[in-house]
Amino acid sequence: MLTGRRLRRVVVRNAALRWPVELPASLGGQRLGPIGRRAKYLLLPVESGSLIVHLGMSGHLSVVPADTPPGKHDHVDFELDDGRAVRLTDPRRFGSVHWQAHPVEDHWLLGDLGPEPLSRDFDAAHLAACARRRKVAVKNLLMNAKVVVGVGNIYANEALFLAGIRPRVAAGRLTRSRLGELVAAVKATLASAIQSGGTTLRDFTGADGRPGYFVHELVVYGRGGEPCVRCAATLKEVWLAGRTTVYCPQCQI
DNA sequence: ATAGTCACCTGAGCGC
DNA sequence: TGCGCTCAGGTGACTA
Structure with missing residues (x-):
């Protein structure tokens, strides 16, 4: 204490x-x-x-x-x-x-941070307001701390897969209902990751010096070229905003 | 204003 | 065994 x-x-x-x-x-x-x-x-x-x-x-x-x-x-x-x-x-x-x-x-x-991802302030209305008329790739929007905090590269990839949304889609082109699904996917992904003790990669470990186990539950991140867990299509790996981005060309539209 | 790129830093992992 | 290269990540700064 x-x-x-x-x-x-x-x-x-x-x-x-x-x-x-x-x-x-x-x-x-x-x-x-x-x-x-x-x-x-x-x-x-x-x-x-x-x-x-x-x-x-x-x-x-x-x-x-x-x-x-x-x-x-x-x-x-x-x-x-x-x-x-x-x-x-x-x-x-x-x-x-x-x-x-x-x-x-x-x-x-x-000073200029968006809502906490697991709070009620992060909802479809908020994300829709942020996405309105924006041409930025939805993945970049999700990783923008002015929109919502806490969503880094790994969780952005996973949440977009869960929501069935292509990372490169212009944010402003998504309907409010799909943005709502994305909000739900972000919350589910983060909650699940927290439950598993977070994600650690390579030499990184958690506060207790042990790895986070969510890495075993990642379904797209780090799996470019491998089969999609849902449809077995080959996962595509692209470069977006300076970060490795992986998605399923069949499940994510 | 918006979108896209760059930089920071180090250790792991790889090829030679 | 050792060297050198590439890559990863969060996020503010910078460039078009």
Whole structure:
């Protein structure tokens, strides 16, 4: 339990994360409040503001005795008043740590974000409003954090398969009912992934150091050239928005 | 304003 | 065994 503990100090060993880590010197002695989350940002409130932590794709936090020798990729320690430290480890340094005085929503990173995907605010009406007259590929729309947060490349691929929608279709050409199906598919995909402990690939692991098992349930991602699980047609792999995109040319229209 | 591309970073996995 | 290359991912910055 971290809430209620006080910070002793914050040690930044490597400030060169996704953005330079620049924190106020006055964090020592401040008491931690209840930890929150917005999109993929962890919000750690203290008395005068909040630390905003993003784990990028390879980052994780662990709680260790504060005198544990740091490893190569241990970039930041949040030392507590009980001799422990919350340690940020991130080999690829796509993660970040920001500071924002209250209220945390004022931070520019959080200012223009769409609804949480599993909330009621993410519904057919919202997605239809975002898609209206837009020519952008529906997959790109789905991965746009201004539209909805939390949908990365893997889950966008899976949700589009589940909804039977081609990734490259212009968002504005989809009917409201199909967008509604897509909303449902996104929610189902994410809920199922959370249930399985998330998705981990290659060297990545979950917070407990073990892999997420959703990778075993992926039906299109990473399966380009293999048979579709539904119709056995060969899955197509294309390049879209700089990301590998896989779909079934038969099931997805 | 919108759409598309690029960059950041490192380790895994591959071919030689 | 070792070297060098390619790829993956989230997301803001940049270019048309």
